Amino acid sequence: MKIIKQFTCVLLLCCGIAFGQNSGKINGQLAFPANPESVLLQLLSADGKTLIKTEISEPDGSFTFKNLLPGNYIVIADDEKYSYHSEPISLSPEKPEFTISAVLTKKSTQLSEVTVQKKKQIIENRIDKTIVNVDAMITAAGGDAMEVLEKSPGIVVDENGTITFKGKTGVAVFIDDKPSYLSGAELEAYLKSLPASTLNQIELMTNPPAKYDAAGGGGVINIITKKSKARGFNGSATARLRQGKKGSTNESVNLNYVEDKIRIFGNLSYSFQQPRNDLYIYRIFKNEDLTTKSYFDQYSYLTGKNNSGTARVGMDYYASEKTTFGVNLTGMLRSSKKSSDVESVLRNAALALDSTIIARNTTDNHFSNVGVNLNFRHDLEKGRKITADADYLNYSNATDQRFRNFVYQPDNSLTSQDEQIGDLPSDIDIISLKTDYSHPLKNDGSFETGYKISISKTDNVADYRDIVGDSQMPNFDMSNHFKYDEIINAAYVNFNTTYKRFTFQTGLRLENTQSKGNQLGNEVKPASRFSHNYTNLFPTVYVQYKLDSIGNNQLVTSYGKRINRPYYEDLNPFISPLDKFTFYSGNPYLNPSFAHYV
Template sequence: MNNQIKMLFSVFFLISGITQAQSGLKIKGRVATTSNQPISQLPVTLIVPKTNAVIKIELTDSEGNYVFDNLSENEYQIQIENPSYKGFIGKVIALTIANPEIELPLVLLEASNANQLNEVVITKKKPFVENKIDRTVVNVDAFITAGGGDAMDVLEKSPGISVDQNGTITFKGKSGVQVFIDDKPTYLSGAELEAYLKSLPASTLDKIELMTNPPAKYDAAGGAGIINIVSKRSKAKGFNGNLTSRVGQGKRFQTRQGFNFNYMNNKVRIFGNIGYGENNPMNDLYIFRKFKNDDGSTKSFFHQDSDIRVKVHSVNTKIGMDYYVSEKTTIGVGLSGTLRNVNKNSDVLSDITDANSVLDSSIVAYNRQKEKFKNGGVNLNLRHDIDSLGQRITFDVDYLKYDTATRQKFNNYTYQPDNSLSNQDELKGYLPSDIAIYSFKSDYTLPFKNGSQLETGYKISYTKTDNIADYRDIINGQEIPNYNTSNHFKYDETINAAYINFNTNFKRFNIQTGLRIENTESKGHQLGNVEQTGSKFRKNYTNLFPTIYVQYKLDTIGNNSLVVNYGRRINRPYFQDLNPFVSPLDKFTFYSGNPFLNPSFTDNYELSYRYKSLFSTTLSYGYSKDDINETIEINDGIYYSRPGNIGKSQYFSWNANAQISLTQWWTANAYTEITHSRFKSKLYTEDLETSGTFWNFSMNNSFKFQKGWSAELSGTYQTDVVSSQFVLLSRSNINIGVQKKILNDKGSIKLAVNDLFYSNLNNGIIRNLQNTEANWRNKLDSRFVALTFTYSFGKSFKTKNQYDSNGAESEKNRVKV
């Protein structure tokens, strides 16, 4: 067992020991209005006044009562902050063994006025993880090591999330997760999604919402669920914002700069952000293939070493405006855009040997790729509050455009064992891709007097894609069209959807149920060329997607609860995965789309136990039919990667998450998961039937010291993961960070070290290949030091509510750019 695992176990056992030593002391009280009406669901914060350390945050029950239990001997103080009421700070009280339970006097809160608040520094720290009936929320501000980083840094540190060597994100061991930004899908996947998330500064993010079974309001896409990344949006009047600057150094340099702003008066709110990033990732990739004869004896070996160097420059921006027509009506407009230039140089050495490892030939390749990516989006939205009880209707219109222009150049030189040049070839490629998405959505909310709520809505989206692959062989300085790899593919898709969602409370039960119906109509056209015959296809299918959540409170306060939920999901193929192009990655590796892909359907079941926001444990089961995964075929020594349908996939999983305040200055979050997966399918010439069990453990320790100092120690460990044809080998990492508040708490400096022991490696094995064994080892620039400076400015005022537009929800998640 390596040192990283020992360190994580040591901290875990230390947490267990200290938790058992807590004294079980208690503070309780009640909150009401000045007319003595109880205030329910009001956050009450318990702090230690000497250090301002937040110990717990509890919500009042229907009678306005709150209870803080399992406390140790100390001096405490309660605080209440809520926009609807004037703030309250209680007297300092001493809790001791001799005085183990204190009932505080009744707190009567006055309604707040729309007066200006001078600059206020909020010192309480958000919890790392919060549990809701239909999602788990990870608060980005809880991370120090991700400060000044990007969205991918935060995502990789979230419980249950892992990213493989291709940028594929899995959630609790399952692929097919959909990633949303502010309730809008990214329409990206794999390496393209990874690049996009790396262009989003972490300083602009508020929280990560993890939903294994999203409500019916969300699009049904995403067999493994939805990850919704929510941006920060200030609700303060006046002008305020923040600046972030980060520099990092691993094997190569990286930097990121960001600026966020918000301006609001009585009628208009203008908000936005702009970010610039420069990243220079590198890959040291080794690929091994062993080819066998039909009798199982060794035929030959293939060794490939690739030195991959990438330069990425990206700019992303978002600007929006809300106009408050009246107290009940708001009109909004939002503009967003991303520019990214990528230069990728790959120097590759491939050796082919016979069964006795005697060199047959060597191929030296110099592969160059330049990519220009542009994305723009427009959102128009309208919100109207029909009455003061919460009855509301909203409308969203979205237009999104993605343009990618990729130029490739492959130079291959073949050498004999005596180092003489026997062959030279050159191939050039130009791959433009255009994707346009149009979406309209409307949602209606109707609350009832008993606390129940009905939601219903309709959405239509239209997507149009146009992809060209123009490859040319360079022979004697002349460009000759290569019709085997050149082609033109067009794809159109229309989705109509409607949903209804209802939630209610009955005694100790909280029930939420919904039903969504979606109709999909699509058509694809491969135009072909003078040598390749064109083809067309058309599909039309309609499906129902039910969801249900039942929460039962095991006690009257609701500290202990059980939650059971079920949901049905769909994974539609990514737009480019339907494209039948055959695109070379190098002389021995090709990528191809698959126009015969079917959508996959998944049924997810979960049973959870939760104790406040401190502990949760979940049993889950998932069954998928026609799961869409990367598949590998070896044909005449050439490696073909293409998406395919895996007949049956099953997942059995258990996980637990604990948040514990160990001392006044030390809090920890521990997550562990055990998942067993099974895959069965007919795959090319082989029968695929694989299974495996993996264990994942992660921990985040936060330390808050005096005089503005804080620190973080986090780490993860994951055993081998079986995923259809692939086995992703074990990996781990340790991250450390330290932060100092400066400039009257308006600024901060953070120093972080990522992957301290350089153990977060992407290694794996490929199975079910005809007469072939294959594996890979991929070293990334994952160990680096980063220094981040953040400065916040502006004043806070009482605010109006802000509308989060969310028109185009799932289409954006299906673009490979």
């Protein structure tokens, strides 16, 4: 039993290992008939009917497909100059990694007849972004935004819905050039409820230009939705049923009406999911001299049911050929119930059993989001234009937790049990105003500038109580009330020009951040306050050189500076539990981190 009491003191000394099923990987090296260059590669199911993933090879010809499930695959390359078709590749738990050497075949250029057809490519490379054309991705039909992202180059989505972009977390997701302000389960639920049929393009930016917020070291994903201008009334409906160990459904309705100077559009969607996860954590606790102190094995079986619905309604009023006013209303409701059955086995340094803890934990979560956007666009003379947006967003979250733990000795006798409940409501309000101006220049150049202010207020409560008999006793050590306010002022300039086969783009963004936190305290814990105020410059530089006159092959280099600001929960100094043995606590003295990307 001494080991149990020491866990929270030595937790930071432990190391954990989690095992997942989608850890497969296919590595490859392309062999070119001529000079190496970047080529679009597609990973397909072995029958060639299902697109699993796309990737763009590195300039030296290397490529990797990550986070693959066991199964049979083929890799193909099919661009304007080269082709390749691999033999079937089999991945299994026993052999999760495979390496291929791909010899590309140069396509013949002999023509007997010329027929000109305009075909939209799946992938387009620009100086500051990679564009995925969703309509050109045939397998996107009937899917959702999350599935399109999973098939996009450089994107990996793990079993928990976390998005990484070229190996980096902290990706900022935008919808029509507006930050979603969503993360984690809420972002996953929203993207899975957004039908692929409503998407036009996905812009992937590892080093975003100065126009975008400097926050987010993982880059920016900008999802651009369709805006039909077909006159009259039109709409579509989709429904999907997926059956694995548990079933899931996605349904959506899209409506669009255009008449004279008015366009009205809307989307309603609903999804139901039943996720299941197995988690294994192995920890070794060390003494000060680094000898082994104890061992900890934890196996968790997590199940849940998620219901989510989203709505988007908007109207554009075309006051003239050059002026447009618009309003958008968005909303989301999500409820989820999760349960986890956890068995933790504690052993001493000699591997003798010390005790076993059985945990029965449940979480009931209700999330809602409401957004209002007012926008304006005016086209000036000679290609100049000015835009303005005003946004209000509210995020409300209510979480009820229950932790039940039963401790057994090696002879299976029950020696203790405890129960704890938690009520965690939180509310976030965001107001954002921004304006942008663009001015075309000669040589296909452009100049852009803009300003943005974002004001956010967060109110977060954690009320924990211990169950003693039929009574509920407040746990003041874990309960807290945390308020956090943040104001960000930003201005930017961006310049782009072309000279022969060279394209140059440079930008500079200035951001000032003012934040303050207020931990209200309780009967046991004292109140505390903190504040931060800092101003930073974020330069970006891009250089592109076209290896051929039509730009099929390019060399691009870029530099950018980014910032990672601590989230409000990272600044909250109170302890929050994940389970009986795992806690996290914020640090109010955390400073933002900066990254330079080349």
